[in-house]
Structures are given as structure tokens and as C-alpha cells.
Amino acid sequence: MKKWILSAAIAAVVGVGSPAGAVDVESFIKRDKFNTIKISPTGEYLAATVPMEDRTVLAIIRRSDSKVTANFAMPQHNHVADFVWVNPERVVISMAEKLGSLDQPQLTGELYAINADGTRPENLVGYRVQSAGLQTKIQPKKVEAVAAFMVDDLPADDENVIISVTPFAADTFSRAEKMDVYTGRRTRVASAPVRNASFITDNRGVVRFAQGAGTDRVSKLYYREGEGAEWKLVNDESSSGRIESPIGFAADDKTAYLEIENTQGPNSIVAFDVASGKRTEVFRDANVDPGGIIYRPYTGIPVGVDLADGRWTTRFFDKSAPEARLQKSLEAAFADSTVTVTSQTQDGRLALVRVSGDRNPGDYYLFDTVAKKADFLLASRDWFDPEAMHPATPVSFKARDGLVIHGYLTRPKGSATGRLPMVVMPHGGPFGIRDYWRFDDDAQLLASAGYAVLQVNFRGSGGYGRAFEHAGARQWGKAMQDDITDATRWAVAEGHADGSKICLYGASYGAYASLMGVAKEPDLYRCAAGYVGAYDLPTMHTDGDIQERASGETYIEEWIGPRAEVAAVSPTRMADRIKVPVFMAAGGEDRRTPIQHTKMMEQALIKAGKPVETLYYATEGHGFYRPEHQREYYTRLLAFFSRHLGGATASAAKPAPGSAAK
Numbered sequence: 001m002k003k004w005i006l007s008a009a010i011a012a013v014v015g016v017g018s019p020a021g022a023v024d025v026e027s028f029i030k031r032d033k034f035n036t037i038k039i040s041p042t043g044e045y046l047a048a049t050v051p052m053e054d055r056t057v058l059a060i061i062r063r064s065d066s067k068v069t070a071n072f073a074m075p076q077h078n079h080v081a082d083f084v085w086v087n088p089e090r091v092v093i094s095m096a097e098k099l100g101s102l103d104q105p106q107l108t109g110e111l112y113a114i115n116a117d118g119t120r121p122e123n124l125v126g127y128r129v130q131s132a133g134l135q136t137k138i139q140p141k142k143v144e145a146v147a148a149f150m151v152d153d154l155p156a157d158d159e160n161v162i163i164s165v166t167p168f169a170a171d172t173f174s175r176a177e178k179m180d181v182y183t184g185r186r187t188r189v190a191s192a193p194v195r196n197a198s199f200i201t202d203n204r205g206v207v208r209f210a211q212g213a214g215t216d217r218v219s220k221l222y223y224r225e226g227e228g229a230e231w232k233l234v235n236d237e238s239s240s241g242r243i244e245s246p247i248g249f250a251a252d253d254k255t256a257y258l259e260i261e262n263t264q265g266p267n268s269i270v271a272f273d274v275a276s277g278k279r280t281e282v283f284r285d286a287n288v289d290p291g292g293i294i295y296r297p298y299t300g301i302p303v304g305v306d307l308a309d310g311r312w313t314t315r316f317f318d319k320s321a322p323e324a325r326l327q328k329s330l331e332a333a334f335a336d337s338t339v340t341v342t343s344q345t346q347d348g349r350l351a352l353v354r355v356s357g358d359r360n361p362g363d364y365y366l367f368d369t370v371a372k373k374a375d376f377l378l379a380s381r382d383w384f385d386p387e388a389m390h391p392a393t394p395v396s397f398k399a400r401d402g403l404v405i406h407g408y409l410t411r412p413k414g415s416a417t418g419r420l421p422m423v424v425m426p427h428g429g430p431f432g433i434r435d436y437w438r439f440d441d442d443a444q445l446l447a448s449a450g451y452a453v454l455q456v457n458f459r460g461s462g463g464y465g466r467a468f469e470h471a472g473a474r475q476w477g478k479a480m481q482d483d484i485t486d487a488t489r490w491a492v493a494e495g496h497a498d499g500s501k502i503c504l505y506g507a508s509y510g511a512y513a514s515l516m517g518v519a520k521e522p523d524l525y526r527c528a529a530g531y532v533g534a535y536d537l538p539t540m541h542t543d544g545d546i547q548e549r550a551s552g553e554t555y556i557e558e559w560i561g562p563r564a565e566v567a568a569v570s571p572t573r574m575a576d577r578i579k580v581p582v583f584m585a586a587g588g589e590d591r592r593t594p595i596q597h598t599k600m601m602e603q604a605l606i607k608a609g610k611p612v613e614t615l616y617y618a619t620e621g622h623g624f625y626r627p628e629h630q631r632e633y634y635t636r637l638l639a640f641f642s643r644h645l646g647g648a649t650a651s652a653a654k655p656a657p658g659s660a661a662k
Helices: 003-014 025-029 322-333 441-448 466-470 479-493 509-520 550-560 563-569 596-607 627-645
Strands: 037-039 045-051 056-062 067-072 078-087 090-097 106-115 122-125 146-152 160-167 173-180 186-195 198-201 207-213 219-223 232-236 244-249 255-260 268-273 279-284 290-295 302-309 311-316 338-344 350-356 363-368 373-379 392-398 404-410 420-424 452-457 497-507 527-531 582-587 612-617 659-661
Touching (some): 025 441, 025 627, 037 078, 037 338, 045 078, 056 090, 067 106, 106 146, 122 146, 160 186, 160 198, 173 198, 186 219, 207 244, 219 244, 244 290, 255 279, 290 311, 302 322, 311 322, 322 338, 392 479, 404 441, 404 479, 420 479, 420 627, 441 452, 441 627, 452 479, 479 497, 479 509, 497 509, 497 627, 509 527, 509 582, 527 627, 582 596, 582 627, 596 612, 612 627
Parallel strands (some): 056 078, 186 207, 420 452, 497 527, 527 582
Antiparallel strands (some): 037 045, 045 056, 056 067, 078 090, 106 122, 146 160, 160 173, 219 232, 244 255, 255 268, 268 279, 290 302, 350 363, 363 373, 392 404, 404 452, 612 659
16 A cells, blocks of 8 residues: 555545744644554454544544545544454444543543444443433443443454443442443443452453452452352462562463562563462563563464563564564564554454654554565654654663663764763653653654753663662652762763753653752752642642542552651752752643642742743643643743753744743
């Protein structure tokens, strides 16, 4: 299939635009042509989620003539979040919605379905399901306030799927149900023995594992022998000291596979004999946890793992497996790239392949496994030329206590060596989150302005084992912050950064670390920028969405620290120590880090006589969603850095409606 044919089909749904700007901010905020694309089981169709101005739609395209045969769209502010081909003709769709004045869409737990030819659209489950009427004795669908998510699409059953169903309440019990994908009729097949549970089925579609945690956030894993059998506890984190997570079954259903934490070092994949309970390690990397599980197509059988040890690599339990051979041939064809088989036809003939990397946001190819031929289909962001973008290099160093810390250094194209003005960019989260070797919009935008960008997977980050993550517990402003400081000094010592021109910038926890960094090391940095940040840690105990759940209260206490102790590591209480200019942005509908954090920080800086700039949007949440808000934010951010580091700016942009800038 030629590139222009499929591009035209997508463009017919979404339209196209053109970038502008000195540093081309527009190209970074411009919506992807599509978010997700998958091939149907017979290969007759491609389905793609297409972002539009006020909604995200699902477009189904017939491959033979590139005709859009179905276009699933809900009213304004509704977005297709994901979808699954449940048989060759039908797609089940999960939804997100722009709720209230919040701009970022939120998952609603609704499932819809539609045929590839556009017929038989159906609301299967969710809060918008309507009763068939008081006069109807047999109700085809339950009318209840629940959130539902896919567990197993049952490849051998074209009419039913297994879903998890959770009432709209905090820290509640889920149930697993079999649902008819044409009528929405549901039958309960299992009830969780633990709160906040997820389910895993075997190859017959029988729910066999449930994993969850109560308000104490202690993970428990339960197993049952079959339909109707009693649940048995097979792992309790409070006694074993580790989390064990089921990832699937072998073909005979006699062996299950678990990902388990280790006392030291990365996680392992173990084979779990369900009859004897014996565990046998089948895979463990020396440096990183499994970053993703590779499954045999149209099964739940794990066959390998993705690893993010610097760049992405793959490892297979059986190197002679057909999936391993396919991956090896694709990686040879697309060297220096991350290659992912995103979907396949049921006969294995055609594979949809995503090729991406540090300079490539993602190209899709259709690979014929028999003819050994890859045809280019579409680029999600074809306005970026990978050759013009900026390379990211995996780096590592030892922190002051000897712990090895990993990260990524992005340098402007053509500047392989030499000292540059640098932006140190700690990630959000912070726990269990990490940076990866990929196309990072913020890193690429800042490199386009002439800066080196350093991303740091400080202790507490995910992906490096339980001990590494837990080393960050209650270390806000302490050892986690020291890792960022040590990373900065490493970059100067190695000749990457001009020690007189370094700024901090991050979002959420990264914003906290940026403001804390200039408070704790007032002579190391030239400026700091924070986006939707948490700056007053005692406020984390009283305001926001985390502490609204009992399990969230436990999380704050165990991982951030007791309210009486965290004031000492709150930037709001240390404004007098900050010597450099600060820029902050926040949204009025942010429930994760409410806007009051930023306003408190602003007032503390003003009171201390420190230079501060702010940008507020009343309707935005934890990250700006609307393009016009993003445009003004990044334009202001580049101007701020330019004044203090000397890099390029964006073209002038008019203030967006609804902003409050100072």
C-alpha cells in the first residue's frame, strides 16, 4: 500500500495543518495523525484512532481500496481511548471524556462496539447504558454505575469477551464478567477476593488469578484451579517482601508465568507450576526489569520481554520461536530503531510493525512474513524529519553513595562534543516512573533551541528493581534530589555542560525537584521552571485526589513522608534560599497537584523578593491539553530559558483566551 493512499484516508477524517515558528513549537503541539492503529484478524481492515479538535474518533479503513468503511464518533468532548478487534468484523471500543471544566479527557470505563462496515453500533457497558423500558421484563444490559475494562478478548470466541467491572467507589472489589459483544449481556464469572483487583485468564478464558491491594497498599496474589473453585493466597507482600504479578499461562495451562520482585536487582520472570507451586526462573536481566511482555499473537502465552537497558532490546524465552525469528529479521531490517510488532493477522501472514527511536516519533510498516517484504504505511507525525532531529545517548554515573544512576543525554544535532548550555529535566511520578530511549517532545524541543538536555532516572524510578525504587521512599528533597545534583555535576565534569549555564525544568514531581534543586543548590543553577508542580508537601496530605482514597493516604505517608516532617523539604518554605529566576505554570482543575501549590510558591517567592513568572489556565488539569494553551506555555518557556541560557525562542504567539499570565 502506498503512503499517500493511507495518508489520504486518515486526512479525510482529520485534515492537516502546517507548522510555524523559529523553534517550531507548532510541530511539537500539533496532534498526531493517529494515536493507535491495528490490523484486523483477517487483514481486510485497518482501524485507527484519529484525534480531532474536540473529540477522538475511530476510523476503519478497508485495505483493498483504502475506503473508510466505519467512523465511530461520540458527541463533543468524547474520545476513543483504545480498541480491540474481537473478531474479523467487530471492534470493542473504550472511551474517555472531557469532564466538567477539566480539559484533559478521563477514562470513563465505558465499552462500545461497532462492525467494520459501520453497522450494529452498540453501547455495551457503562454509566450511559439506558434501560430497555419499564414495560420490558427482560433487560438485555445491566443499568449500573460501573467502570469496565477488557481482560481477555477470547480469540476462540467471536461473540464474547471477559471484562473487569468495578463500581464507582474508592478501594472497592471488582468482578470478572463474560460479555456478549453484540448485545452487552453480561454474566459474572468471578469475584475478586481483594480490593482494587485485576484479573488474568488462562488460554480457555477462565479467570485464574486476581491481584490487588487494600487500603494498606500491600499487594496480594490469589490463584484458583478453575471455574467456581476457591481462591487461594499464593503471595502476600507483607510476608514475602515482594510483589508477584501474573503475566499469562503456557499453552497447556499447567504452567503460569509470574513477574516477581527480588530483594536486590531487577525483577525476574518465573514459571509457576500451578499444581505444586514450584517456581523456576526463566529470565532475569542483570540491569533492568522487563519493560513489557511479548505474547504469542491471539493468545495469552508469554514468549519474551522488552528491555529498556539504555536503548530498547528484546529477549525471548525460546530463541527458535517464530516470534523470535520475526523480531530478529525486523531488527536487522530497521537497525538503530525500536521495532515493535503491534498486531498481526490470525494466520500470521501480515504483521503491523511500528519503527521508532530517539529521533523518530513512529513509522508504521506492513510486513509480509512469507514474502519478507515491508511496505511503508504511515508516519504518525510525518512533519518531523528524523535526520534533522537530535540524538539521545544513554548515560550512567555513580551517585555520591556509590549507587549507579542511569539517564539520557540529548544534544543538538551536529554538537557531538563540547560544553553547551544545559537543561536538567527530572521526570514526574516519581515512583515507578522512568525515562526511556524514545522521541521525547520536551527534550527535542529544548535541543532545537540549542540546549543539551539531561534526563535522570534517579533512585525511586521504576525499571531497575524493587530495592532501587524503594531507595526513594521518603527521599523527596534528600537522596533523590542529591541524585539530580550529582547528575548535573557529572555533566559538567564530563564536558557536556557549561557549568555557568544550567537550568532545571520538570513537570509534577519534576517541577518539585526543579524548585527544590535551586533552593538546595542555589549556586549550581541559573534558573528553574516548574509545570503543574507540587511545592508544598504538607498540602499533599490535605488536598488533591491522592489523599481522597484510604490507599492514597497510605501512599503519601509511606512514600512522601508524615505531614509533620515534610515541611522541611518543601520549596514553599525555602523561597528565601532561591537566588535565580523561576517560571511556573498550572491548571485550575488539577486534582493531582492543585493550583494552590503554584500560587503558594509564587507568593513565597514574591515575599522573599525573588523574580517569578507564572501562567495559569482555569480549565486545565494535570498537564495542559488544549493546543492553544500548550502553544503559549512552550513559547513562554523558551523565552524564559533564552533570557537566562541564551538559546533560541519561538515565534511570537498571542496569549490564549482564559490565561492568567504574570
